[in-house]
Amino acid sequence: MISFFKKDFLVYWRDRKEIIISLITPMVLITVLSLALPGWVENSTKSLQMKVAFVNLDDEETGLQQIRELLSQQTLPQETKDLLGQQLEQSAPAGLFKQVLQEDSVKEIVTLVELDNEEALRRLEDGQIDALFTIPEGFTFAVLNKMLLNEGEGSEILITADDGSLQVDVLKDIIGSFTRTLNLQAAIRHVSAGNPDLDADRLMADSEIGGREIVPGVKIVTSFQYYALAISIVFALMISVTVSSKAIAEKREHTFERILLAGSKPVNYLSGKMSSTICLSLAQLVIVLLLSHFIFGIFTDRSWQFWTGMAAVLIIMSVCMGALSSLFTALVFRLDDQAASGISFIAVIIAGSIGGSFVPVYVLPEWLQAAGEWTPNGLGLSVLLKWLQTETINDLSDAMLKLAAFSIISFGLAVWIFPKRGRVQ
Amino acid sequence: MLEAVELRKVFKGKTAVDHVSLYLDEGESVGLLGPNGAGKSTTISLISSLLAPSSGDVRLNGNSVIAKPQQLREVIGVVPQEIALYEALSAYENLKFFGRIYRLQGKQLEMKIQELLEVIGLRDRQKELIKTYSGGMKRRVNIAAALMHDPKFVIMDEPTVGIDPQSRNHILETVRLLNREKGTTVLYTSHYMEEVEQLCSRVYIMDHGRIIAAGTTEELRRILSGEDTLLLQLDKPDEKLAQELRELEPVRQVEEMDSGLKLIVTKQSHLLSEVVQAAERHRVQIINIHVQTPTLEDVFLHLTGRTLRD
Numbered sequence: 001m002i003s004f005f006k007k008d009f010l011v012y013w014r015d016r017k018e019i020i021i022s023l024i025t026p027m028v029l030i031t032v033l034s035l036a037l038p039g040w041v042e043n044s045t046k047s048l049q050m051k052v053a054f055v056n057l058d059d060e061e062t063g064l065q066q067i068r069e070l071l072s073q074q075t076l077p078q079e080t081k082d083l084l085g086q087q088l089e090q091s092a093p094a095g096l097f098k099q100v101l102q103e104d105s106v107k108e109i110v111t112l113v114e115l116d117n118e119e120a121l122r123r124l125e126d127g128q129i130d131a132l133f134t135i136p137e138g139f140t141f142a143v144l145n146k147m148l149l150n151e152g153e154g155s156e157i158l159i160t161a162d163d164g165s166l167q168v169d170v171l172k173d174i175i176g177s178f179t180r181t182l183n184l185q186a187a188i189r190h191v192s193a194g195n196p197d198l199d200a201d202r203l204m205a206d207s208e209i210g211g212r213e214i215v216p217g218v219k220i221v222t223s224f225q226y227y228a229l230a231i232s233i234v235f236a237l238m239i240s241v242t243v244s245s246k247a248i249a250e251k252r253e254h255t256f257e258r259i260l261l262a263g264s265k266p267v268n269y270l271s272g273k274m275s276s277t278i279c280l281s282l283a284q285l286v287i288v289l290l291l292s293h294f295i296f297g298i299f300t301d302r303s304w305q306f307w308t309g310m311a312a313v314l315i316i317m318s319v320c321m322g323a324l325s326s327l328f329t330a331l332v333f334r335l336d337d338q339a340a341s342g343i344s345f346i347a348v349i350i351a352g353s354i355g356g357s358f359v360p361v362y363v364l365p366e367w368l369q370a371a372g373e374w375t376p377n378g379l380g381l382s383v384l385l386k387w388l389q390t391e392t393i394n395d396l397s398d399a400m401l402k403l404a405a406f407s408i409i410s411f412g413l414a415v416w417i418f419p420k421r422g423r424v425q
Numbered sequence: 426m427l428e429a430v431e432l433r434k435v436f437k438g439k440t441a442v443d444h445v446s447l448y449l450d451e452g453e454s455v456g457l458l459g460p461n462g463a464g465k466s467t468t469i470s471l472i473s474s475l476l477a478p479s480s481g482d483v484r485l486n487g488n489s490v491i492a493k494p495q496q497l498r499e500v501i502g503v504v505p506q507e508i509a510l511y512e513a514l515s516a517y518e519n520l521k522f523f524g525r526i527y528r529l530q531g532k533q534l535e536m537k538i539q540e541l542l543e544v545i546g547l548r549d550r551q552k553e554l555i556k557t558y559s560g561g562m563k564r565r566v567n568i569a570a571a572l573m574h575d576p577k578f579v580i581m582d583e584p585t586v587g588i589d590p591q592s593r594n595h596i597l598e599t600v601r602l603l604n605r606e607k608g609t610t611v612l613y614t615s616h617y618m619e620e621v622e623q624l625c626s627r628v629y630i631m632d633h634g635r636i637i638a639a640g641t642t643e644e645l646r647r648i649l650s651g652e653d654t655l656l657l658q659l660d661k662p663d664e665k666l667a668q669e670l671r672e673l674e675p676v677r678q679v680e681e682m683d684s685g686l687k688l689i690v691t692k693q694s695h696l697l698s699e700v701v702q703a704a705e706r707h708r709v710q711i712i713n714i715h716v717q718t719p720t721l722e723d724v725f726l727h728l729t730g731r732t733l734r735d
Binding site for chain 1: 473499518
């Protein structure tokens, strides 16, 4: 296999035209597209926008009434009872949560519609909404009972969504932030109730609900970052086609016949294509991204964890490109040259388009965005964009598993469709 | 012994090779002659296991190798008509690659590469890329690549097409060396009759997918033992004269050439006066008349009605 790798690597490496295309062209495109179309990418909230249903199963008035009755039965000083009674009116948690959702900073991301449970579930199923918040039955009583009287188990706002996307993570963060603030306020009230020196109102004012903190850790993707990733990935995809197209010359010039006569197995031949494409596409990705970084400063102030995660994705993506190259090579030997080239070229154009390599995925319809994540370049780009924004390891591992599965299936398919006895019929 | 038995290959309803049988005894040098499109290259692909025949068999030492060609592939070297090399690699790198896939390694591989580079006369230019070589140099490396594993049988498909005389002589010398000094069995395909006459002890003549004659060069020449070849050098071409000569009783074949006409005529026939009279009638001047014994080229013309380069 090493002989095949070396041969395929050198044949590509010494093709100066291909080297220039795979290194210079991406740099030019990254510069031009990033400067010409920054608005397509740098809308910080566009990528997070979502429609969310608000389903309230709770009877807030009944809950408040139950708490009032409980308070009156407590053996607390009358002064404390009065204070808690006043706070009760301002502390209805479902109402507070709704207020958070109606703040401007949240409205940029979340379009809220109030629905009953059945309708909300139906719309979620139809894809008309992305998620739903459910305030469960008895929520007000359970939360206030825990907050004010430190009794019971409390309650939780529920999120229902189809998949674990970045948007869902953001919704979880909104609830998390709301819950933390509510807990903090409850703690302050508990402490201040027994300590007249503490000014509970001032302390609570410092713990405002809402604001930018609702999307913690999500960074804006710049147009240079987007296009550096998108363009370098699509050019890596093109390397898989170029390496496989060398097989046309091997077929036409009968070098492949020599290989057959030497008794080489198809799997060795295809492994050569795959391994050389892995190295070439990885080198191309690394060079273009590092050049972009040093010229445009696209990944400044990033942690070692970020670079490690990105390196892992680039490696597995290169393996994918290698597997694709072996599949395209097998097509050359299964079909006639023009048909094989045509199929490979069309596959790259389609994958590039729906995978967000030519225009940002955000401008594509949702179904095309979903289809794009079934392409290796689309999935790779999507996971790298998420990684840029959140550095969440779970996002990486899922996508890397999918890319690994894609590589295994593609290489297996290549070996399967390669002419069995290697005869040139 | 390597045998082809009643080989037949049909491509999309068209028969390219039609019941071809031939054999190669160890140490022999055998020629396969035929014009372009005669089916020589397809026959070679069938014999070397690169194509599966529609019917017929290929046998190595009596054993069929159609179903399991590996045994044959280990002992056969094929020099294709095309330059089957990687243009982006040097001669050394090409030979190293092909040697490695034949499982040669280390010193053995290095020695074999240098030995073959010496034989083909390119040792001092081994590091240059193939794309910088002349056509003749490429053809020499093309041969060396087929010899990396010391094959017992070498099949050469028109190895001297379109090259300079120096490279051509080098290739012919290499084939002689292989066959006479190393005892390699050679099947040499060409449409250069003189190459086959120089190199081969036996010849198969092929046309329209069939073997139409076979034997030693002497045996084949004897096909025309009752005939002579008459070369007429004329001052101008004349189609009507050629037509009139074709109708004369002793004339078997008339071929128009650049300088005049070639006639294959019955031996001892006294038709010179008739030829001269016919030329006068058509106002064509005969500059020279030459009578020669038949060559393989004449045999081919006699058998097929056309020349090898048609």
